[in-house]
Amino acid sequence: MGKVAILMSSYNGEQYIVEQINSLQKQTFKDWHLYIRDDGSKDKTKVIAKKICKEDPRITLIDDGENLRPAKSFLRLINEVVADYYFFCDQDDYWLKDKLQVMIDDIERYDNSIPQVVYCNLKCVDQNMVPRKYGFDELIGKISGYNRFIGNDMPGCVMLFNKATRDLAVQYKPNYDDITMHDWWIALIAQVFGQVHFVNQRLVYYRQHGDNTVGAGKSGNVIKKLFQKDLIKKQKRLVRQSFSQDMAFRKTFYSVLPSEEKRILDDMRRCLDSSIFYRFKFVTGYNFKQMSSIRTFAYDWTFIFMLKSSLKAKM
Template identity: 40%
Template sequence: MNENTVAILMSTYNGARYLKDQLQSIINQSYSNWHLYIRDDGSSDETVEIIKSYAKKDSRISILHDTLGNIGSVRSFFYLLEQVDSNFYMFSDQDDYWKQSKIQKSILLLKQHNHKRKPICVYTNLQIVDDNLKGNELLLTKTWQDFPKLFFTNNLYGCTMLFNNFLKEKIKFDQLNYDNIYVHDWWLALVCAIFGEIHYLDEPTILYRQHYGNQIGATSKNISVLIKRLFNKSKDEKLLQSTILFAEELEKSYGKELKNINIQGYVKNYAMISSKSSFFNNLKVILKFPPRSVHLSKELFYMYILVFYSRLFFLK
């Protein structure tokens, strides 16, 4: 494979309604040196037939066959990444629409940095659209790339990411407990923040379709929704649980490789919460390693949940 080829990894599941739009948007890319690898996760609609028809027309599209069955999107994307060899990788959802210069602009940004020596990941903004690809609101209004903030809230959407093989080589596929991985892009962002560099292009390269079938959609900015969230903590509780499980996995896989004292402290202390969670233990942890966010209100809210609802984080 040419050293500049981009491997695009797509996991599909009952995506027939929007899949043709997405496949065509990839075919229409101004950067033509790509290869799309698709794994279907057990679709019961016409998804597989659509993929086969496009693969016949374009040799840059391949279907990966296996006997794993329905394993969920996280495991499916990791399987694709493990099986495919390339210098550069991108993830693709089945229901978005890529702007024509998406790959080209991402490659240009990545190559401006030291991508031949360390893990590098670049990501971009997203344009929120409806089922008919109408809309112009941008999803990301604030961004962050440092580990402490990413540890609590991910803002790297997998469908906008481009990363190099050095990042893939840091993923210890055979050691991962995939039940502890909330989403694949968040895990990659954390590993890259520890061992490499993350760079952001403040420009939308993708039409991010919002509809009832989205597994992870955009967060509403409606004030009534935000107020409701204060009285319904379930989403934030789940995200904090995911952070603690991430910490366990990071400690298991990379504990001895963590050189940064601050990162080491966050990983080690939050990993222990799953077996030692209590009011006083969690209070001690957050006083030394408090939750980080671009919003002070979220930091305080997370502290409150961790301390006063500590029983939720005893995960063993």
């Protein structure tokens, strides 16, 4: 067993951070180190974190004063912390006591000389830890293969990745402004250059509240979600974010990309300057799938008919 690092980016998290850290301290697996990088909190988060650091030597606070936003903040932690295994950790969730042990046991079954990601399932809860039906927790584990170029079914809190994954992320640095989220970027690295494995156990309570940076979306049935007034806006944002990130991935790793992924990303790049007919052939030819059939239809429609306007949109 090597060094296990838990990476947390905190921002104005005074309401929930103690409960989350307590859930880490209650883990059956004890040999870990938590690195908290505060992203410029204006509440009592840093005061709370400093107190906990004094009480538990396994916890380190990094306070450099910069506000980077979540993706860049987590990526900075990846660059600064060297370990054998890495967990992303949000400040407002709650981990079941066997999360670390279950996931470490799983990843150690594989060849860790290559990039490996293991991710688990989760349970959506409200701010008081009461289970709620958002639908998102039924979508984890639904994406595989190069479908990860257009969608991500693993928020950071469910992920474990190894040093080989981290080393590629550090060695080949993109323009971080083009990365949608740190977790999606890491998932892509493992998918293209290594392996991704799903553990279908709900090991995280994924707390939903008004201050979530990224959440599970709105509750309600499929029909209600389909007719949301801002559905097109959301799809255009997703197309813009995924396309920009894919082009950043292509540029960053082009010299080492496997031939199949290089061909996919080259064909995707041509979509920008090609006709609707070409984009239709691209989408149907690769048969990309999102986490559900409705999400797939909405994404395909937006990509085919609104790619250029999506990229120009400021959302």
